[in-house]
Amino acid sequence: MKKLYTLIAALLISGASSNLFANTMVKVKALGASPKGQYVAIEEFGYKESRKRPYSRIRVMNVWKNRYVGNPINVSSDDDDMKLDQVRAEAKKLAKKNLKKFNIST
Numbered sequence: 227m228k229k230l231y232t233l234i235a236a237l238l239i240s241g242a243s244s245n246l247f248a249n250t251m252v253k254v255k256a257l258g259a260s261p262k263g264q265y266v267a268i269e270e271f272g273y274k275e276s277r278k279r280p281y282s283r284i285r286v287m288n289v290w291k292n293r294y295v296g297n298p299i300n301v302s303s304d305d306d307d308m309k310l311d312q313v314r315a316e317a318k319k320l321a322k323k324n325l326k327k328f329n330i331s332t
Contacts, residue, residue: 257284257318258325258332264290265328267321271314279303280310282317286328296324 257267266289271282281302288295301317325332
């Protein structure tokens with residue numbers, strides 16, 4: 227369990243940025259946590275594919291059980307009109323109900 231906390235802390239503190247594939251750029255950011263620290267909301271966002279499509283995925287992790295809970299929120303842009311910040315804002319708006327369910331304040 228300590229290894230999991232260390233891994234999550236390293237990802238969250240560093241604002242982990244990595245190129246998983248040649249045309250994919252991903253960043254990970256903690257959005258908030260429940261008061262006791264059992265649940266943490268994590269956003270993965272960036273660009274994927276050669277067209278540089280912006281996307282955002284918000285998931286809630288139960289760090290005590292080392293697993294994701296609830297349904298992830300996925301938002302991506304299929305056209306060139308939506309920018310990354312707009313995609314992220316839409317994902318956060320859609321995730322509010324799920325975050326409230328786990329008592330996560332952002």
